[in-house]
Amino acid sequence: GAVVSQHPSWVICKSGTSVKIECRSLDFQATTMFWYRQFPKQSLMLMATSNEGSKATYEQGVEKDKFLINHASLTLSTLTVTSAHPEDSSFYICSARPTSDEQYFGPGTRLTVT
Amino acid sequence: QKEVEQDPGPLSVPEGAIVSLNCTYSNSAFQYFMWYRQYSRKGPELLMYTYSSGNKEDGRFTAQVDKSSKYISLFIRDSQPSDSATYLCAMSRAGTALIFGKGTTLSVSS
Numbered sequence: 001g002a003v004v005s006q007h008p009s010w011v012i013c014k015s016g017t018s019v020k021i022e023c024r025s026l027d028f029q030a031t032t033m034f035w036y037r038q039f040p041k042q043s044l045m046l047m048a049t050s051n052e053g054s055k056a057t058y059e060q061g062v063e064k065d066k067f068l069i070n071h072a073s074l075t076l077s078t079l080t081v082t083s084a085h086p087e088d089s090s091f092y093i094c095s096a097r098p099t100s101d102e103q104y105f106g107p108g109t110r111l112t113v114t
Numbered sequence: 115q116k117e118v119e120q121d122p123g124p125l126s127v128p129e130g131a132i133v134s135l136n137c138t139y140s141n142s143a144f145q146y147f148m149w150y151r152q153y154s155r156k157g158p159e160l161l162m163y164t165y166s167s168g169n170k171e172d173g174r175f176t177a178q179v180d181k182s183s184k185y186i187s188l189f190i191r192d193s194q195p196s197d198s199a200t201y202l203c204a205m206s207r208a209g210t211a212l213i214f215g216k217g218t219t220l221s222v223s224s
Contacts, residue, residue, distance in 0.1 A: 102160065102163055
């Protein structure tokens with residue numbers, strides 16, 4: 001149990017285009033999902049907290065107009081990177097919380113912007 | 115001082131060794147403590163979860179939390195080459211996002 005999927009697992013896009021990443025909790029409902037970014041050999045950096053049916057809460061320094069988050073259902077959250085640039089290339093990981101404490105992570109999405 | 119401190123290593127041990135991984139923290143309000151394992155280019159996998167103080171054992175893994183010292187540990191017995199990965203400690207207050215350590219890279223040689 002407690003499986004989280006992400007799609008796509010790897011995406012390459014051209015500078016200036018937008019990319020959407022999906023995060024799904026497959027066998028549980030998650031009122032809260034989180035989006036993280038991870039650069040090589042670094043730890044996870046929390047980008048935003050997403051609650052179903054409400055606006056996401058962004059961490060300081062994360063541009064909400066660039067990283068659009070939608071949490072339309074209890075099993076799906078999406079992250080859209082708008083007008084992507086090479087510096088947005090990173091490993092994006094979502095997590096979902098079935099209870100008030102445990103978090104389960106997706107396999108991650110590797111974004112490369114050329 | 116960062117909220118969660120974790121020695122990044124790298125840590126290299128021979129197969130069969132006992133591994134000790136540690137984190138310290140500064141926020142006494144943390145109640146939930148977790149250890150994740152992350153292989154290269156993969157999402158973190160939840161290994162151990164502990165609420166408040168105490169020990170928890172699962173197979174070759176033992177997690178310890180000492181809230182009085184603000185110190186948590188993960189012990190791996192009979193380490194295997196397949197245990198080679200980055201281990202991340204994480205902690206939170208109720209209902210809040212996890213705060214992660216930087217991760218310790220472990221290499222177990224056969």
